[in-house]
Each structure stands twice: as structure tokens, then as C-alpha cells.
Amino acid sequence: MFITKDIVKAKFIRRPNRFQAYVYLFGEEIMVHVPNTGRCKEILVPGSLVVLRKEDNPLRKTKFDLIGGYKGEKFINIDSQIPNKVVEEALLEGKINKLKEYSIIEREKTFGNSRFDFKLSNNLGKEYFLEVKGVTLEENGETRFPDAPTERGRKHLLELVEVKKSGKGAGVLFLIQMDDVYYFTPNDTMDEKFGEAVRIANKNGVDVFAYKCCVGENFITLKDEVEIRL
Known part of the structure; x- marks a missing residue:
């Protein structure tokens, strides 16, 4: 975009x-x-x-x-309003391989006690809830989230587990708002409980994605998936 x-x-x-x-x-x-x-x-x-x-x-x-x-x-x-726009653009263009089957994209939809960034569905009735987190913290090619404690973020991840248990698809996508990085990992030093929630979600079948971006002063777009180290 x-x-x-x-x-x-x-x-x-x-x-x-x-x-x-x-x-x-x-x-x-x-x-x-x-x-x-x-x-x-x-x-x-x-x-x-x-x-x-x-x-x-x-x-x-x-x-x-x-x-x-x-x-x-x-x-x-570092614009926190950018990640959802970038991910929506990528979903519409079919850039996220695992989510290509979902042609209906809705923003800000509720499941249980949480409002998620996206609800995806297709003509066969399959549904998928996706939460997006913008990542700006980087050191020597390693990217981490969060850079400040986030109780709300932890609750989102645990609620995604409930989405998965209900039979629907669930995922969290860490959008790295820069290029030239090697991998993503939860920032346990800043928020150990958030890192624990990411691992619980992953073990319960919630998809964990991380993508870097092609980014400049006046543009940003989803680029390539990067390694996740949990």
C-alpha cells in the first residue's frame, strides 16, 4: 500500500x-x-x-x-494502524498461502469475549479468526514482540485457542514493519506471560505466522514469511 x-x-x-x-x-x-x-x-x-x-x-x-x-x-x-491494512491487502491478493481459500474478509469481528482483527470465511462455510500484531523491535536481524507488556495481547491468544477448540480456524500474524530480518521470537524478557500464551496457542493448533515487509517512507507491503523461534 x-x-x-x-x-x-x-x-x-x-x-x-x-x-x-x-x-x-x-x-x-x-x-x-x-x-x-x-x-x-x-x-x-x-x-x-x-x-x-x-x-x-x-x-x-x-x-x-x-x-x-x-x-x-x-x-x-511504527504506525500501529498500518499492519491491518497491509494484511488486508495481502489477503485480498492471496499472498498468505495458508489463507488463500478464504474469499470473504471481514474486519473487527467478535468471538467470545474478544474482538479479532479479521474473520475469514468461504462459500463452504469454513470460518477463520485472525489477529494481527505489528512488530517494530529488531536487534541484529532478530525481531521480537511485544516491546511493552500487553495483557490484552495475551488474552487474544488464549481466546484464539477457544476459537480453535470450537472447530473454527485461528491464527495470529506478526507483521514485521521492516525488511532485512532473519526470524521472529516472542519477547519473553519484556512480557513472559505473552510468550507463554504464544506457545500455548501454537501447541493447541493456532497458526502462528510472521511476515516481513517491503517498506519505504511512503509505502509498505507484505513481503516474505520469516522463521519463527518459539
């Missing part, structure tokens, strides 16, 4: 809270919105180069969203 709004580069200064950051742009310090509740500490480093997307809503307090940054030469998209 392409980002059609204007894109500009800026220098990162600081992030006083999850949703706000200050950057140096056009000769002045301005506040921007951060569309990611994760920590992103290895990306949002004082003095680093970041990428902003211009927003046109006159009611907003900020004119830009901070959607990505450079870690050395590597560009990483």
Missing part, C-alpha cells in the same frame, strides 16, 4: 508520553502525534531521523503523525 498524504523528514527530540513527541522541522520544534503505544526506544532516539505524515484534519492539535524512523540505515514503520 502507498501512503498518499505528504511525507516529510524531521529530527527527533523527545517523547514525553505515549502519544506525543517533539521533533525539529522547518527550523522549529513542533509537537507531533505518535500512532503507536509501544516504547520504540531503539528507534525514537534523540537526534535520529524520523518520518512524518501530514494530516489535514483542522480539529487536530498536531499537523503530523510520526510514522517511522531510521535505525542506522534501516527504515522501520
Whole structure:
């Protein structure tokens, strides 16, 4: 998918809270919105180069969203609203081999006590619930999730087990919002309970996918599946 709004580069200064950051742009310090509740500490480093997307809503307090940054030469998209859009595009184009049989794609559907990102179905009546997690944490080609504790994420995974037990298909897809990585693994150091939930889900037949992306400052699309180490 392409980002059609204007894109500009800026220098990162600081992030006083999850949703706000200050950057140096056009000769002045301005506040921007951060569309990611994760920590992103290895990306949002004082003095680093970041990428902003211009927003046109006159009611907003900020004119830009901070959607990505450079870690050395590597560009990483951090927009938490992007993964579902990228995965939907990939599903429509049949890029995820195991899910090609599902031609009906619905967003934000409920099963039990959880709302999942996608409900997939086909003309034979088969149903599949899919949860998507955006991954921005990388170190020497290893990618990890989460970069902040997520009780909600753990509950989603355990609810996917219940989906599977009901006879429906279930999966979680970790969308790595960058290229040039080798494998994915749960970030047990940050959230041991989430890692445990991933392994429980996997043992109970829930599909665990990880895909890296072809990504640039104004585009991102699903690329190749990567190894998962549980």
C-alpha cells in the first residue's frame, strides 16, 4: 500500500508520553502525534531521523503523525494502524498461502469475549479468526514482540485457542514493519506471560505466522514469511 498524504523528514527530540513527541522541522520544534503505544526506544532516539505524515484534519492539535524512523540505515514503520491494512491487502491478493481459500474478509469481528482483527470465511462455510500484531523491535536481524507488556495481547491468544477448540480456524500474524530480518521470537524478557500464551496457542493448533515487509517512507507491503523461534 502507498501512503498518499505528504511525507516529510524531521529530527527527533523527545517523547514525553505515549502519544506525543517533539521533533525539529522547518527550523522549529513542533509537537507531533505518535500512532503507536509501544516504547520504540531503539528507534525514537534523540537526534535520529524520523518520518512524518501530514494530516489535514483542522480539529487536530498536531499537523503530523510520526510514522517511522531510521535505525542506522534501516527504515522501520511504527504506525500501529498500518499492519491491518497491509494484511488486508495481502489477503485480498492471496499472498498468505495458508489463507488463500478464504474469499470473504471481514474486519473487527467478535468471538467470545474478544474482538479479532479479521474473520475469514468461504462459500463452504469454513470460518477463520485472525489477529494481527505489528512488530517494530529488531536487534541484529532478530525481531521480537511485544516491546511493552500487553495483557490484552495475551488474552487474544488464549481466546484464539477457544476459537480453535470450537472447530473454527485461528491464527495470529506478526507483521514485521521492516525488511532485512532473519526470524521472529516472542519477547519473553519484556512480557513472559505473552510468550507463554504464544506457545500455548501454537501447541493447541493456532497458526502462528510472521511476515516481513517491503517498506519505504511512503509505502509498505507484505513481503516474505520469516522463521519463527518459539
